[in-house]
Amino acid sequence: MGSPVLDVSIPPAIKDYNRNMGGVDLSDALIGYYSILHKTKKWYRSFLFHFIDIAIVNAFILYKEMAIARQEKVMSHKAFRETLVMELKAVGSTTTAPPQPPPPASQGALHKPVYFSQDGTVGRRRCVHCHQRTTVK
Template sequence: MVPRPAIVDTYNRFMGGVDLLDMLSALYKFNFRSRRWYIYIWWHTVTVAVINAWSRYRRDLEKLQPRQKALPLRRFQASVGTALTSAGKVKKCGRPLSSPEATPTPPRKRKTPELPPDVRKDGLHHFPTWETRQRCKHCVGHFAHVYCEKCRVHLCLNKDRNCFQAYHHSK
């Protein structure tokens, strides 16, 4: 009989997790070549993180929804990769996403504060000035260089359209 140190017993008790991690990381190895040694360390770290996330996902899914089947590791890796590569991008074509909470929202345009109607129609100090070209606030479909200094909006004012007057005198 040889006395066994306690660390050997601890090592043997928890060795299954390390073996399982090695086996799972070897299942779907990404073959690439690099002269930079730290790239291998980076990819190994990412692989270990994804495998740990997958095992936590399976454990949590088993507790929360025992009847639902967990994603296989390869599908889980693919979904993580898709989520990371499409983060911050807006999907422009193709089928819409299945869940409404997963649909990306387009960036919101800055809205100009609406002027109260009594100020807009008071007829005082509405001076048109020449500015950079922007969309007309009244007819929306056209561009205008004329800008009302008081209302701070661009409005059409030419021989075809007089949105400046219509904006200040309409309802």
């Protein structure tokens, strides 16, 4: 003698959650395949690595949908990541700024060594200007 089976309707919030949960599972799976996450003692670095992973996976999903819409051949996830790395690497090498000139030295730091004759020096001596007891040199 079994208990009677009751048909309970699923609340709309649960239906919506279950319908969209597949996208989260797909995203988590794609992140897990080629994650850039590294162990780190700084908590914010873990967040940064995870956000970069999410951005890459989202870009891959968008690329895949666009390629299918255009009826083009779709790259694999790994090939997409490799292409992305090569393109980002190329961006950094082509946009190098000219080197900046060094900042001008303060007037106090500009001094030239003065030649002392052999008679004037007995042993080694310190530069008077460099070893003044001031906070500004």
